[in-house]
Amino acid sequence: MSTYTQPAFTESPERIELRKQVAKLAGRFGRDWFTEKARAGEKTTELWLEIGKAGYLGINIAEEYGGGGGGIGDIAAVCEELSAQGCPLLLMVVSPAICGTIIGRYGTEDQKQRWLPGLCDGTGTMAFAITEPDAGTNSHNITTTARRDGDGWVLKGQKVYISGVDEADNILVVARAEDARTGKLKACLFVVPTDAPGLEYSPIAMEIVSPELQFQVFIADVQLPADALVGDEDGGLVQLFAGLNPERIMAAAFSTGLARFALDRAAAYAKERTVFEAPIGSHQGIAHPLAQSHIEIELARLMTQKAAALYDAGDDIGAGEAANMAKYAAAEAACDAADRAVQTHGGNGITQEYGMAGLLVATRAGRIAPVSREMILNFVAMHSLGLPKSY
Numbered sequence: 389m390s391t392y393t394q395p396a397f398t399e400s401p402e403r404i405e406l407r408k409q410v411a412k413l414a415g416r417f418g419r420d421w422f423t424e425k426a427r428a429g430e431k432t433t434e435l436w437l438e439i440g441k442a443g444y445l446g447i448n449i450a451e452e453y454g455g456g457g458g459g460i461g462d463i464a465a466v467c468e469e470l471s472a473q474g475c476p477l478l479l480m481v482v483s484p485a486i487c488g489t490i491i492g493r494y495g496t497e498d499q500k501q502r503w504l505p506g507l508c509d510g511t512g513t514m515a516f517a518i519t520e521p522d523a524g525t526n527s528h529n530i531t532t533t534a535r536r537d538g539d540g541w542v543l544k545g546q547k548v549y550i551s552g553v554d555e556a557d558n559i560l561v562v563a564r565a566e567d568a569r570t571g572k573l574k575a576c577l578f579v580v581p582t583d584a585p586g587l588e589y590s591p592i593a594m595e596i597v598s599p600e601l602q603f604q605v606f607i608a609d610v611q612l613p614a615d616a617l618v619g620d621e622d623g624g625l626v627q628l629f630a631g632l633n634p635e636r637i638m639a640a641a642f643s644t645g646l647a648r649f650a651l652d653r654a655a656a657y658a659k660e661r662t663v664f665e666a667p668i669g670s671h672q673g674i675a676h677p678l679a680q681s682h683i684e685i686e687l688a689r690l691m692t693q694k695a696a697a698l699y700d701a702g703d704d705i706g707a708g709e710a711a712n713m714a715k716y717a718a719a720e721a722a723c724d725a726a727d728r729a730v731q732t733h734g735g736n737g738i739t740q741e742y743g744m745a746g747l748l749v750a751t752r753a754g755r756i757a758p759v760s761r762e763m764i765l766n767f768v769a770m771h772s773l774g775l776p777k778s779y
């Protein structure tokens with residue numbers, strides 16, 4: 389008898405149940421609540437704390453630090469279902485998935501105990517800062533530097549487009565420290581309190597309708613204790629890369645959730661709205677683009693689930709290719725779904741009441757951040773196809 393077991397192309401019953409429960413919880417808040425908060429300049433802390441209390445926020449973090457002991461597939465499912473209910477939370481990508489993964493894998497016992505429980509229950513949110521104005525996509529060119537000062541460190545530099553700094557207690561900052569032996573600069577990760585003297589931040593006026601804002605962060609000789617450094621001073625790059633696959637998988641889930649939300653609204657509208665004899669959804673000009681979106685979203689979800697499964701099984705290389713492809717496919721599917729949802733709604737598509745046009749910018753951000761469409765194409769050209777590096 390063969391011992392070969394058929395690989396599963398569906399998620400486990402537990403994961404499916406998790407999705408159902410998260411959707412139920414987020415559905416109690418809903419899109420109108422979310423956009424009202426955004427337009428009033430208020431926060432969605434209530435929802436954040438509730439998903440923390442329910443155990444969903446830290447579902448990927450080890451149980452001994454207050455988490456659920458699950459994987460990236462679980463937290464990605466939470467992220468997607470929140471988005472699909474019209475409540476996309478960007479800080480889920482950052483706080484539990486990037487920061488939680490890096491600290492969970494490379495933090496000291498003391499650091500894990502200090503920071504992970506707050507990430508899990510939502511009372512100690514952490515932002516993540518790598519992007520700089522002059523370096524942009526080329527993060528090898530970042531100039532935020534960490535200088536040794538006695539036992540501790542002094543940080544100096546500037547970051548841009550950092551999400552959720554006003555809602556975070558700490559920021560995991562990527563800086564460069566001088567290697568004492570070679571004199572070369574190497575990447576290091578530091579946890580910096582948002583109220584540290586010398587750290588200032590100001591919001592960037594963005595066109596995204598979201599309670600979560602992006603910030604410029606100014607770091608002027610911020611003094612940090614020795615244990616602000618996460619992990620090994622010499623292992624900064626490896627440690628940083630540990631956060632990249634979760635980041636991409638989460639960004640993909642964020643996008644497929646938003647895409648599902650847009651498509652659900654569009655399909656519902658297309659069934660109801662009648663301008664000639666039959667509902668507009670009976671015209672193939674409306675039905676086909678929506679059907680196409682459904683296919684594209686399901687393909688992107690499948691790749692996201694594959695990337696998460698590979699990552700959770702410990703296959704970092706396999707997960708890298710899949711996570712990049714999932715993030716690309718999800719962002720493309722979401723941009724197209726949002727555009728088609730607007731078109732389906734006609735004039736209503738660009739009213740605030742129907743809230744569809746805001747999705748154009750929200751989904752568009754997925755093509756740019758956390759890694760741009762072009763950099764993913766560069767990655768696939770080089771690593772999947774073996775083509776020469778183009779930059």
Ligand SMILES: Cc1cc2nc3c(=O)[nH]c(=O)nc-3n(C[C@H](O)[C@H](O)[C@H](O)COP(=O)(O)OP(=O)(O)OC[C@H]3O[C@@H](n4cnc5c(N)ncnc54)[C@H](O)[C@@H]3O)c2cc1C
Binds near residue numbers: 757
């Ligand atoms: C909503 C939002 C939230 C964000 N949150 C965070 C956060 O929390 N933390 C954080 O650190 N950063 C964050 N970012 C920053 C984000 O990661 C960057 O915007 C992104 O990496 C692109 O960098 P850039 O904006 O400097 O674009 P640039 O690097 O200036 O690139 C501009 C364009 O040139 C293209 N390009 C550049 N080099 C190449 C090349 N070699 N080949 C082909 N095309 C190329 C890019 O793809 C892009 O289209 C956020 C951004 C947004 C929009």
